Amino acid sequence: MAILADKNTKLIVQGITGREGSFHTQKMIEYGTQVVGGVTPGKGGEWVHGVPVFDTVKSAVEATGADASIIYVAAPYAPDAMFEAVDAGIKLVVCITEGVAVSDMMRVYDYLRDGNIRLIGPNCPGLLTPGQAKIGIMPGYIAKPGSIGVVSKSGTLTYEVVYALTQSGLGQSTCVGIGGDPVIGTNFIDVLQMFEEDPQTEKVCLMGEIGGRAEIDAAEFIKANMTKPVAAFIAGRTAPQGTRMGHAGAIVEGGEGTAEEKIDALRAAGVRIADNPEQFPELLA
Amino acid sequence: MAILADKNTKLIVQGITGREGSFHTQKMIEYGTQVVGGVTPGKGGEWVHGVPVFDTVKSAVEATGADASIIYVAAPYAPDAMFEAVDAGIKLVVCITEGVAVSDMMRVYDYLRDGNIRLIGPNCPGLLTPGQAKIGIMPGYIAKPGSIGVVSKSGTLTYEVVYALTQSGLGQSTCVGIGGDPVIGTNFIDVLQMFEEDPQTEKVCLMGEIGGRAEIDAAEFIKANMTKPVAAFIAGRTAPQGTRMGHAGAIVEGGEGTAEEKIDALRAAGVRIADNPEQFPELLA
């Protein structure tokens, strides 16, 4: 077992003929993911790395029975790609695309809330169930199967931590990058809940950053509901207040969302705090 | 017991200071309905027929504990009145207003679908639970308590039937006018289901008209799910095809929605058909 995806997950790639879509399709196939199809309007009938391309998600789902989709299309088109996936019956949608407008995401978020849909992202590295499936852009070699659940707002910081765990012999159940945008499909609490319920997961790593209050909410959830040990790292202790740091999740909002606040809240929930992401292995040992 | 409303229902009147709102507030109070408040923005603090007026539905609900609302505001403002009622926590909304634009109603319908909200109407006479509560504009004296459930697309036709039943000694459990507009909050099937489950209701009268396929859907539902006897009347046998007859529910759509089709479908579902609305008492006897 693992969460969200495993070796039975049938994946389609939206934007498969693009530069990133094509490159990562190959990487996902090499990792062992069941990539059953791709979608690029107007290119139906072509093949990419042995994967058939369809014109619409609907036709791809009908032909392949896909139950998951990954989105690599450009930001102005990503919201429609998400709507299209959902309307075609996809239950797990992972949106890698960076730079989606927040007003668009609010509409997507509202639309999805009605259905039984799981959206990861956007602006995220996707997820990796070591040894089973990779739906995203995480380098596959950094992970190995095991019992640590990893959840993170930040993409590359996730790689650091997963790599450090693997180097120390600690394998992972599933690694999930939820993205740091203001509005995202799946938040810390959703994933923590899944890890809490997943028999394979024994301990959890959480990586947050300054801005917003998602880590505070996570701390409250952990205190109230988690029986499994959690260790955490919060990026941005040295970031000056009020300065935009790359993505919107990293705006320090007047007196709220500082690293100190978040660390205090997590500590109060019994979470062990790492000062350095390479410290996780010793905290979890 | 009865369906939708009874003597414990606490009602507020949106548009209480208007001509119709004020008139029918008095009639509803005279009938015994618990009218606990009214709403007209800018007139909070006034009183109408002994009922306190509030500026917003929110404040009316907070002050009175109302659980139902009736709307008498003009058509351009009726959609917002419905949204306001729902956002204030009202669970039963009855919209009397005639002439609401269909595009507005589609938005209302979509918005309500998420919540556990019951909307009756718009463009309907509301409902009457004889001897307990009148939420609408049906003349109170035409009804008396009993075991016949009445559901109808048409307002005044409902009165005819209820009056005829009462004159023949057949009382009613609840009388519901669902309205004949293209998009309505509650359809025949919703009400038939309630009557089927309501222990007080023994038999059901249904009044439909030409246009649309709501009566065909009702016939299918009756065939599959109703154990209680149903009698029906369909108005519009003499209406020429394709001519608009008052409201949009009465457009005959090319070859579909004729009175004959509907009568045939209902008959096939075991429903007794009245040729004249005053025939119901003998059909139900």
Added chain:
Amino acid sequence: MNLHEYQAKEQFAKYGVPVQTGRVANTAEAAYNIAREMAVPVVVKAQVLVGGRGKAGGIKLAQTPEEAREKASAILGMSIKGHIVHKVLVVPAANIAKEIYLSVTNDRAAGKPLLMASAEGGVEIEIVARDNPTAIIKQHIDPFLGLREYQARNVAAAMGLSREHWRAFAKIAMNLYASFVGSDAVLAEINPLVVTDANELLALDGKMIIDDNALFRQQALEAQRDVSDDPPEVIHARDAGLSYVKLDGNIGCMVNGAGLAMTTMDMTKLYGGEGYGPANFLDIGGGAQADKVAMALRIILNDPQVKSVLFNIFGGITRGDEVARGILQALGEVPTNVPLIVRLNGTNAEEGRRIIEAANLPNVRYASTLTQAAQLAVQAAKGEL
């Protein structure tokens, strides 16, 4: 409210739908001049607010300006299903490679707009629906999200449209939907949408019905209403806020509520039998006051076929006393000997009856039930009363 073809096309064009533009002519001479300026074969199309113009001979090809004059002359003034043609649209004749059907309407059961398309365009969609229903592709539209490009693409794929046309088709479908929303339409239809021999998509025809209930915010469209084809009583009824439809029978009906109005009509036919039935549908609406009732009665009495009038008012929001005052007001202005059968019930019915009784009118009879009222109206019409 129905729009003429040329009005619908103007509306479509405003939202970016490529339409075959043309010009409207009121006279054969004007049609000749337009055709001469166009300097290509043209089609002369009757502009009437009713379907089936082609079958009725209201659409004609003309190779020359002279022929255009001749065809226009034949079409102008002709009656199509009772509608007199006052205008023709003159358009360049198109070279058609393929005909598509495309429309947006409302699915009342789903509570959502519905896009319908078919590769079998150019014929009446009702015929396709009957003979080959799977050829009609349906796509519901979320009223908040609007029509998305991928939905239009799914429709294009399902109807077997050649892939080279998908982008253009999707754009047309999205723009048609925008025109539907922006105009508060209940129907926006292109039939046919053609692929020309130059491989471009073009709307050759256009039909649009506007939601009467939304005209309060569509004043520019309401101002385009063509009343030239409406009889005076229809115009009067509309201005007074009455729903009125003239029928062939001889028993005038004045009723509150559409359903009860139809029921009342049905009753006159049920008891009237051969040769006797409703002269009209007339719904005075909810809460009608005296002025409106008076206008309704004047409209009914203006019909020379009317031999008796049945008033069936079951008041809820409408009040019997207001109706009674309206009847007396109209009779004061337009005295009549036509028998009047009055049946008042519901809100303030007693007061209403008292008001009429006080006027001591010799040609008024009262009924207490609908059945009795219908029977009396039939007897009166037959001269048996």
Added chain:
Amino acid sequence: MNLHEYQAKEQFAKYGVPVQTGRVANTAEAAYNIAREMAVPVVVKAQVLVGGRGKAGGIKLAQTPEEAREKASAILGMSIKGHIVHKVLVVPAANIAKEIYLSVTNDRAAGKPLLMASAEGGVEIEIVARDNPTAIIKQHIDPFLGLREYQARNVAAAMGLSREHWRAFAKIAMNLYASFVGSDAVLAEINPLVVTDANELLALDGKMIIDDNALFRQQALEAQRDVSDDPPEVIHARDAGLSYVKLDGNIGCMVNGAGLAMTTMDMTKLYGGEGYGPANFLDIGGGAQADKVAMALRIILNDPQVKSVLFNIFGGITRGDEVARGILQALGEVPTNVPLIVRLNGTNAEEGRRIIEAANLPNVRYASTLTQAAQLAVQAAKGEL
């Protein structure tokens, strides 16, 4: 992207929000002329993209045109939190009866826009939030339905606004929301919205932040971007699509991903201690290609405070070979002796390391872990390497 007060007000006015209009002056003389034309006491307001202008002396009342010139002269050229004032806005002084706070922003947790209002306007809302949080009234907005009048009315009631102002307040709130949506803003704020002594509502100030991710469809707003206040490296970084923030330390950081960039900064401070820390935040983003990496490196090396550079690239969508090529490209154009600590991992990291190694650069050191890289960068900055 931040808008100036005068730009935000123009945007608000476009959507029907009553704003106190004024005119912008670049010189004291221009301010004098504007004040003379207005012929009333004026307020001279610094136009800088930073808060706290009032406290910093950037907003001054002037009774006469001469005084306006004098105040403008003092304000133009002053530095407010490091931002030089290049423009002032001259507005008529208003007679204020009451000050209100009103804004629309996004509630990320709820995934919805949020209207916030307070009767305690005119002060920083953060202070109200801290000292009297219940004075801030919050109303979520459905992104599909938009702000409804009754919601604005509920807010007006909750903030204790006098009922005579409800209608005007609701209209302003709805129009402010429309400007927020129409401009793809993440913040639209009026502080204060005043009730004048003539009992009218008027926006005296305006603030607007546009979603950078939506600028692709807000080209008219992007064209208004004021870069006069931005140092060249910020402009270069933005043009190249890099996220760059100059900091006070001495260790240059080039990282892919915002979270890892902050982490890398944190590590340089953790191991650097007093006097050593990050010289910048720089996120090259996902999938950066060689040109972008080269520009990033040029920007870092252009900072004279930088004593060592730490490259921390953990490739996912970014590829190590592309980064390596970018580093070499930049070093080819701008040779440097600054120590470079290179840590590549993830996608194509091996190829990347091989490419750099092949160039045999004397000032490059490699690290395999982030800890080691940070430690090396600190040592290099201290001259201990």
